[in-house]
C-alpha cells in the first residue's frame with residue numbers, strides 16, 4: 472500500500488511555470504488526474520515517477536523523495552503518453568524483456584502473470600503491430616507492472632480508445648486498485664473518468680483546481696454559468712420571455728441574435744423550446760458559446 476504526497480510542489484521549465492505550488496495526497500486506489508492540454512499533468516506524473524525533480528517543494532512516495540531514488544523506482548511503474556511499442560515483438564517478448572530489465576529472479580513467470588492481469592494471454596504470441604489500440608496499450612501496462620509495483624502511473628492511457636476499450640481498461644485499473652495498488656492516470660476528457668470509482672484531481676494551468684469524486688467534479692462544471700448564442704424568428708419577443716425565467720441571469724440583443732446567460736444548463740435548455748413554442752417563435756440557432764474545455768476548466772480556478 473503506497474501513498475504519494477505533493478507538498479507545495481512546483482516545476483518550471485525556463486520561465487514556463489508548468490506546475491505551480493500543488494499540494495495533494497494520493498492514497499491506494501484509483502485516482503484520475505484531469506485537466507486540459509498543457510495543464511501540467513505529465514509534469515506531475517513525471518515528478519511522481521522520480522524522472523524529474525520539483526523546482527520547489529516536495530514529491531514523496533511513501534514518505535521518500537521520488538527524485539533519484541532507486542528504492543522508489545523499484546516499486547513503481549510508469550506508462551508514458553507516447554505510444555512507443557516495438558511492433559515487431561510479440562507481447563510475450565516485450566513483457567519478458569521488461570522483466571529481464573528489472574532483473575527479476577523468474578522473468579518468465581513474472582511476464583506470464585503480468586499478461587494475465589491485462590488479459591492478453593491469448594494474443595501474447597502475436598506481433599504487437601497486429602494489435603488494436605486497446606491491446607497495444609494493455610501490453611504497455613503489462614510491461615510496466617511486470618515487477619509488481621505498488622504504484623502505477625499512466626499518462627493518458629485512454630487516448631484514442633473507443634468506448635468499449637476504454638471501459639475494459641477502466642475495469643482493469645479498477646481491479647488493480649481493488650488489489651491494493653495506488654493507481655494514477657491522467658486524462659483531458661471529463662467523460663473518460665465517468666466510470667471512475669475513485670478520486671479526481673483537477674489541474675488547470677499548473678494549479679490544483681478541484682478534487683473529489685466524479686459526480687462532485689461534474690456538478691461543479693455543470694452548475695457554472697453558461698452563455699448561449701440564440702437566433703429566432705422574433706428575437707425581441709424571445710428576449711422578453713426569457714427575462715422571466717429563473718434560470719436566465721441576463722439577455723442582450725446583439726447584431727447576430729441574442730446572447731443569453733443561464734445558470735443551469737439543463738433547466739434552461741428544457742425551458743427554452745416550450746417557451747418559444749408557446750409564443751409561436753421559431754428557434755433558428757441555439758449554440759452554447761463558451762463550451763471549450765479550457766473555459767470549463769478555467770471556471771473552476773476562478774471560483
Ligand SMILES: Nc1ncnc2c1ncn2[C@@H]1O[C@H](COP(=O)(O)OP(=O)(O)OP(=O)(O)O)[C@@H](O)[C@H]1O
Pocket residue numbers: 484485487488489490506507508509510511512513514515659
Ligand atoms: N521540456 C519543456 N520545456 C519547456 N516547456 C515545457 C516542457 N515540458 C512541458 N512544458 C510546458 O509546461 C506546461 C505543462 O506541460 P505538461 O506536458 O506537463 O502538461 P499536460 O497537462 O501533460 O499536457 P498534455 O496533455 O498536452 O501533455 C505546458 O505549458 C508545456 O508547454
